Amino acid sequence: MKKLLSLNLDNLQEKQLQGLQWSVKHAYNGSETYRNKLDELNLKPDVVQSMDDLKRLPFTSPKDLTDGYPFPLLSVPIENVSRIHTSSGTTGKRKVLCYTKKDIQDWVQFFTRCFEFAGLNAEDRVQIAVGYGPWTAGISFQTACEAFGAMAIPAGPGDSETQTEFLIDFQSTVLCCTASMGLLMSEEVQRKGIRDQINLKKIIYGSERSSDLMRARIKSNLGITEMYDITGMTELYGPGTGIECSYNNGIHYWSDYYLLEIIDPETLEVLAPGETGEMVVTTLKKEAVPLIRYRTHDRSALIAEPCPCGNLFPRHERLQGRTDDMFIFRGVNIYPSQIDTLLGNVSDIGSEYQVLLNKIDGKDNFTLKIERDQYKDSSIDPNITVFIRSLIKNKIFVTPDVEVVEYGSLPRSVRKTKRVTDLREP
Ligand SMILES: [Zn+2]
Numbered sequence: 126m127k128k129l130l131s132l133n134l135d136n137l138q139e140k141q142l143q144g145l146q147w148s149v150k151h152a153y154n155g156s157e158t159y160r161n162k163l164d165e166l167n168l169k170p171d172v173v174q175s176m177d178d179l180k181r182l183p184f185t186s187p188k189d190l191t192d193g194y195p196f197p198l199l200s201v202p203i204e205n206v207s208r209i210h211t212s213s214g215t216t217g218k219r220k221v222l223c224y225t226k227k228d229i230q231d232w233v234q235f236f237t238r239c240f241e242f243a244g245l246n247a248e249d250r251v252q253i254a255v256g257y258g259p260w261t262a263g264i265s266f267q268t269a270c271e272a273f274g275a276m277a278i279p280a281g282p283g284d285s286e287t288q289t290e291f292l293i294d295f296q297s298t299v300l301c302c303t304a305s306m307g308l309l310m311s312e313e314v315q316r317k318g319i320r321d322q323i324n325l326k327k328i329i330y331g332s333e334r335s336s337d338l339m340r341a342r343i344k345s346n347l348g349i350t351e352m353y354d355i356t357g358m359t360e361l362y363g364p365g366t367g368i369e370c371s372y373n374n375g376i377h378y379w380s381d382y383y384l385l386e387i388i389d390p391e392t393l394e395v396l397a398p399g400e401t402g403e404m405v406v407t408t409l410k411k412e413a414v415p416l417i418r419y420r421t422h423d424r425s426a427l428i429a430e431p432c433p434c435g436n437l438f439p440r441h442e443r444l445q446g447r448t449d450d451m452f453i454f455r456g457v458n459i460y461p462s463q464i465d466t467l468l469g470n471v472s473d474i475g476s477e478y479q480v481l482l483n484k485i486d487g488k489d490n491f492t493l494k495i496e497r498d499q500y501k502d503s504s505i506d507p508n509i510t511v512f513i514r515s516l517i518k519n520k521i522f523v524t525p526d527v528e529v530v531e532y533g534s535l536p537r538s539v540r541k542t543k544r545v546t547d548l549r550e551p
Contacts, residue, residue, distance in 0.1 A: 137381060138176070144409025145384065146173045149182065152415045155200030158189055159417065179384065179407065180395055185419045190220040190360060198414045199223055206413055211259040212359040222261075222359055223413040229268075231410055235379045236269030236365030242377065242436075243329055243353040243368065245299060249275040252297035254288055254306060255332075257281050261363025262332070266301050269365060275299075282306065285313045289323075296324040301355075304335035304343075305542040308476065311346030312533065320348055331355040331364060333541040334446045336465035339476035354443055360419060361406050367441070375428045375440035383408045385441060386418070387427055390448045398429035403448050404441070422448045424460070452545055454482060454491050457523050461544045464493070467516055473498045473505055474513075477535040480525075483548040493517070493525040499532040 152159035153170035162183040163170065172178055190197045197220070199206070205225050212220040224232070245251070251270045257263030263281065270277040280291050282302070288310055291297060300310065307330050314320055325347055331354060340352055356376050357364035367378035378385060386405040387396045396402045404421045424447065428440040445462040452459055461480070468478060475496030483490050495513065497506065506529040518524045536542070 140381060141384065141409060142173070142176055144381075145176070145179065145407065146171070148408055148411070148415045149173050149417065151412070152198075152200050152417055156198050158193060158198055159185075159200070159415075162417075179386070179418070182407075182418050184393070184405065185417050187220070187360075187420070187422065190222075191218045194218060195221050196223055197221070198416075200415055201225060201413050209259075210261045210359055210363065220359060224362075225412040227410075228362070228412050231382065232265060232362045232365065233268050233272050235382055236265055237273040238379065239329070239353075239355055239365050239368040240269065240273040240275065242370050243299070243327060243351070244371065245273065245275050245327075247274045249299050250278060250295055250297045251275050251299045251301060252278045252280050252288070252291055252295070254280045254282055254300060254302040254310075255364075261357070261359050265357075265363045265365055285309060289313055289317060289319060292323040292325060293319060298324055299327045299329060300325060301329045303332050303538075303541060304330045304339055305333065305538045306330075307343045307352075308339055309537045311343040312537070315346045325349060327351040327353065329353045329355050329368070331357065334444055334462055334465070336476060337469040338465070338474075342476045356444065358421060358423070360414075360421070361408065361416060362411070369443075370432060370434040370436060372432060372434050375432065375442055376425075376444075377432065377436060377438040377440050380439050382410055383416075385427065385439075387425065387441075388420075390420075390422075396426075398427040401426040401442070401445060424448055424462070450545070452480075452482065452547060454523050455489055457521065459521055459523070463521055464517070464544075467520055468495070468513070471509070471513060471516070473501050473509060474529075475499065475532050477537075477542075478544065479535055480545040481548070482546070484550065489549060491523060491525040492528060494528045494530055494535060496532050496535055497529050503529070 150170040153163055166183055172181060206223040207226045208224045208229060210222050253266045255262035255266055267277050267279055278291060278295055278297055280288060307328050326349060330352060354369045354376060355364055356367040361383060367376040369376055384407040387402040388405050389396055390403040401424055404423045404425050406416055406419050406421060408416045424445040426442045432440055446460050450461055475498055477496045479494045481492040509529050510527040513527045514524060
């Protein structure tokens with residue numbers, strides 16, 4: 126298996142500049158939407174002379190992708206498109222993304238790095254428990270796994286009965302899934318008492334925010350030590366655009382394929398490393414649908430320090446939810462990731478929680494339901510309730526009603542777990 130991980134930094138900046146220059150010209154010449162955006166700002170397709178010129182370029186938004194349905198921002202003749210994918214369309218109209226043959230080759234190429242970062246080899250058996258269909262997940266895990274040279278087991282996100290059967294019968298060493306499904310599977314393995322019949326070593330998980338507590342729970346249920354958070358969104362190829370290394374201290378991302386900026390979503394100013402804001406991506410090689418400063422609405426921060434693993438690919442923080450996840454309670458802006466972080470330091474609770482916002486007697490009410498630890502009984506509930514109420518009051522400045530419930534009683538999902546239910550009138 127050839128080593129893919131080395132990144133030649135001498136050439137990188139030069140290549141990034143060339144890639145950016147090419148992308149802007151290509152988008153301008155190929156797509157009316159991009160042409161109009163640049164023309165409106167009186168920018169010529171050769172506007173990029175140095176990397177500093179990136180911030181002069183107009184933003185692209187998810188709306189640009191839905192407005193152009195079915196083939197938005199297409200920048201090559203349609204006969205050059207060799208595959209399309211759609212987003213799962215959780216909010217509003219689905220987005221359709223086109224890929225040329227080279228786009229797909231590029232995607233497979235950088236996705237194989239993810240398997241290398243996670244320390245896989247040809248002997249690994251990779252149970253791919255993500256969605257197959259029009260989405261980007263199944264097919265990209267599959268093709269990259271095959272190109273990498275490990276064994277692909279295309280399980281799909283099906284029922285846990287089939288998943289555990291595969292884990293036992295095929296002795297899968299790696300499970301690829303959402304964090305929610307990882308939790309579900311780990312509980313299933315524990316419930317069935319089949320831990321010593323399986324051979325699972327690693328989980329590669331992604332597509333949603335996960336808390337430290339949730340990961341710790343999955344690891345201890347399965348008796349594994351390695352979990353790797355993989356990133357990717359349909360607009361930017363799909364899964365595989367970055368992954369954690371074994372230090373689990375941030376996502377290494379492929380800066381030879383795309384640029385990442387973090388902006389303040391209100392002022393649109395570019396933020397410094399360490400400051401949390403909205404991720405904005407610009408592709409350097411994408412042919413069919415290049416992205417110029419695409420606003421992802423995902424929240425993260427760049428990490429300036431080099432990673433102790435020694436790899437030179439830059440890092441960003443784990444995704445901290447979406448800018449549109451935020452809810453406002455009595456004038457306070459709250460992100461579910463803040464609650465994750467606080468609960469991560471509380472003992473005797475499970476990883477799952479739900480926020481319920483409603484009106485009681487005309488007043489806004491915030492209920493936080495939390496699962497008690499699997500091995501504790503309800504005698505600890507009053508203490509947990511008091512502790513969490515004051516913790517949240519001191520750190521987030523709102524006071525929720527805390528309700529402690531049985532372990533396993535909150536909803537589990539094989540996809541993304543919905544944490545916040547808002548029943549207040551708009
Ligand atoms: Zn690293």
